Amino acid sequence: MLAIVSVLVVSAAAIAGDRELVPFEIVDGGIPDPLTDLAGDPVIGKQVVTNAANATCLICHPMPIPEHPDHGNLAPPLNGVGSRYSAAELRLRIVDAKVLNPDTIMPSYYRLSGFTRVSEEHLGQTVYSAQDVEDAIAYLMTLTDG
Amino acid sequence: MLAAPLAPAATFAQGWAAERYQVEDRKSGYLYLGDQTQALQDDDFLNHAFFAVERGAELWSAVDGAAGVSCASCHGDAAESMRGVTARLPRYDSERDGIINLELLINRERERKLKAEPYAYESEDLLALTAFLAFQSRGIPSEVEIGGAAAPFFEKGREHYFPRRGQLDLSCTQCHDERDGMMLRGDRMSQGQTNGFPFYRLSWHSMGSTHRMFAWCNNAMRAEPYAPASEEYLNLELYVAWRGRGLPIEAPAVRR
Numbered sequence: 001m002l003a004i005v006s007v008l009v010v011s012a013a014a015i016a017g018d019r020e021l022v023p024f025e026i027v028d029g030g031i032p033d034p035l036t037d038l039a040g041d042p043v044i045g046k047q048v049v050t051n052a053a054n055a056t057c058l059i060c061h062p063m064p065i066p067e068h069p070d071h072g073n074l075a076p077p078l079n080g081v082g083s084r085y086s087a088a089e090l091r092l093r094i095v096d097a098k099v100l101n102p103d104t105i106m107p108s109y110y111r112l113s114g115f116t117r118v119s120e121e122h123l124g125q126t127v128y129s130a131q132d133v134e135d136a137i138a139y140l141m142t143l144t145d146g
Numbered sequence: 147m148l149a150a151p152l153a154p155a156a157t158f159a160q161g162w163a164a165e166r167y168q169v170e171d172r173k174s175g176y177l178y179l180g181d182q183t184q185a186l187q188d189d190d191f192l193n194h195a196f197f198a199v200e201r202g203a204e205l206w207s208a209v210d211g212a213a214g215v216s217c218a219s220c221h222g223d224a225a226e227s228m229r230g231v232t233a234r235l236p237r238y239d240s241e242r243d244g245i246i247n248l249e250l251l252i253n254r255e256r257e258r259k260l261k262a263e264p265y266a267y268e269s270e271d272l273l274a275l276t277a278f279l280a281f282q283s284r285g286i287p288s289e290v291e292i293g294g295a296a297a298p299f300f301e302k303g304r305e306h307y308f309p310r311r312g313q314l315d316l317s318c319t320q321c322h323d324e325r326d327g328m329m330l331r332g333d334r335m336s337q338g339q340t341n342g343f344p345f346y347r348l349s350w351h352s353m354g355s356t357h358r359m360f361a362w363c364n365n366a367m368r369a370e371p372y373a374p375a376s377e378e379y380l381n382l383e384l385y386v387a388w389r390g391r392g393l394p395i396e397a398p399a400v401r402r
Contacts, residue, residue, distance in 0.1 A: 055314060055368075059331045070332035074325045107314040115313055122313040126307045136322075 016124035021112055024095065031095060035110070035130035045139025048132045055107060055127050058061070066145060074094030075106065080146025091135050109133065147253050162285075162394070166337060169287070169392035174304040175336035177399060178327065183348065187400040195277055195346035195398030198353050200269075202278025205271060211262025217275075224282050232283040233395050236384045237297035248276050249355060267374040273353040274351065277344050280397035287394050288341050290387045303385025312369030321363075330366075333402060339365070339390040340383065342399025349402060356383050 013111040022035045034040070049057045050068055058068055060075040081090065092099060097106040118124075128136065167174040176184060186192050207218040221227040232248055239246035246254075252275050253264035265272035292300040307318045321330070322338035329335070343356045357379045361371035372378040 054212045056331075070329070072329050072331050074328040074330065074335075104318060105320050109318075115315055116309060116311050117369045118313045119365065119368050125313075127313060 016072065016129070017122075017132075018110070018129045019112075019124055021110065021126070024091075026092060026099060027088070029092065030086060031091040032088040034134050035065075035091070035095075036134050038131060038134070040131075040134035040136070040138030042135075042138040042142050045135035046138070048128070048136050049139060055109070061107075064145065072099045078140065078143055080143060082141040082144040083146060087137050090140055091133065094133050094136055113135055152259040166285075166394055167396075172339065172390050172393055173326070174341055174390075174393055174396060175339055176263070176342065176396060176399065178334045179400075179402065183400055183402055186348075187396075189217065192252045193346070193400055194348075195344075195353060195400060198274040198277040198344070198346070199281050199398060201270070201274035202276070202281075205275045206278055209356055209397070211256065211258065211260035213261040213266065215260060216393055217255065217260075219299050224279065228279050228282040230283050230286050232280040232397065233286040233288050234290060235292055236380060236387060240295070240298065244377055245296070245384050247356075247380060247383055248279060249357075250375060250380075251278060268355055268358055270353070273344050273355065276355070277353065277398045280344065280395060283395040284397065285394050288387055288390055290391070292382060292388050296384065299381045300384050300388065302378075303381035304384070306382045307389075310367075312364065312367035313337075314366075314368045318363065334397040337390075338386065341390050341393040342384050342396045342401070344397065345399040345401050347401050353398070356386070 001019070022032065023029050024035055027081040046065075048054075049063075050065065052058075055076060057063060058071050060072040060077070062073055062077040064079045065076075085093070095110040096108040097104050098108055099110075107127060110126045110130065110133050112124065112126060164177075167176045177189060179187070186194070190196055190288055203224075205217075207216050209216045209219075218224070236245045236247035238244075249267060249272055252272065256262045257264055265275075290296075301372070310317045310320075318338065321335055326335050326337045340359075341357050343359070344353050346352070347354050347359075355373040355374065357376075360379050360382060361374070364371040
């Protein structure tokens with residue numbers, strides 16, 4: 001077989017999303033209620049969103065973290081997202097930004113259906129677990145300098 | 147948005163003016179490389195892919211198989227007999243009733259004419275002979291046939307290119323038509339042209355075929371790749387070659 005190296009999957013570490021969705025409700029362009037009971041942790045959240053093995057935001061977005069190399073630039077910078085959006089708005093944008101804009105290339109990090117030919121490795125799983133989503137939001141809310 | 151300007155090309159040891167890397171709006175991946183990588187491709191002595199070309203030249207004239215002949219026994223000097231062949235590939239093949247590419251043609255010649263075993267796809271020897279033959283078409287504009295019997299296969303290739311795939315729900319066109327020039331992590335995205343294949347990819351530390359690249363891109367979308375030499379990738383290869391019609395064959399290219 002081919003030795004295939006991927007930009008988006010640079011480590012062999014097993015990344016497991018959720019296999020069942022926590023129910024959530026969309027209200028006014030956001031998801032007001034957290035997906036989990038455990039409050040998001042911004043320190044863990046920073047690890048989640050910079051994890052090169054799991055579709056890190058850095059593939060596409062510039063971020064105010066120069067200690068990480070090679071930021072992508074095909075999506076808007078995340079500098080200041082914590083002041084531009086509420087936690088509820090960020091939650092929907094991470095969970096499934098296509099609810100707001102079906103044409104966006106922003107992946108749906110917490111969706112299970114409606115995909116074509118998902119790789120075996122990721123089949124039937126979300127990109128992020130519900131807790132990953134909450135931790136990511138907690139971190140992004142700290143990015144208040146635009 | 148932050149689309150960075152294309153890196154200026156320093157030298158053109160292939161003897162090509164910068165314009166040769168672009169035909170109308172179609173641009174070679176070369177134009178998206180940094181100066182240092184361009185310099186590697188420009189200089190046949192530095193270009194890592196020339197180890198493969200040299201190996202391919204040896205294979206071309208090496209007797210192998212039960213027939214006791216080499217490719218050169220019949221075809222002679224590849225610089226003459228194989229000039230331009232790659233520029234017209236892939237193409238429709240009536241025996242397969244499907245698309246055939248350079249790799250599969252080489253293997254068919256091995257089986258039929260040399261009575262030798264076909265090479266494994268992506269093996270060093272197949273990449274080497276492919277690189278050697280593609281090199282014989284350097285500078286000749288790619289011009290594939292998409293009409294007639296090729297048409298339904300071309301259509302399937304086109305239909306592969308546009309839909310979103312994988313867990314990240316992305317399509318070829320979203321990256322290579324709509325966002326070329328932008329950075330995807332450390333990679334500057336090109337138009338995804340195939341006129342440089344087989345190429346030497348620095349991040350792979352090896353030569354690679356178009357089908358290996360397609361699989362890499364499928365993995366980037368978290369889509370299940372198809373097998374090398376699958377009908378899906380052969381049809382896609384035809385569509386992608388047509389997308390880059392007119393671009394001179396630049397094999398063997400060097401890419402990041």
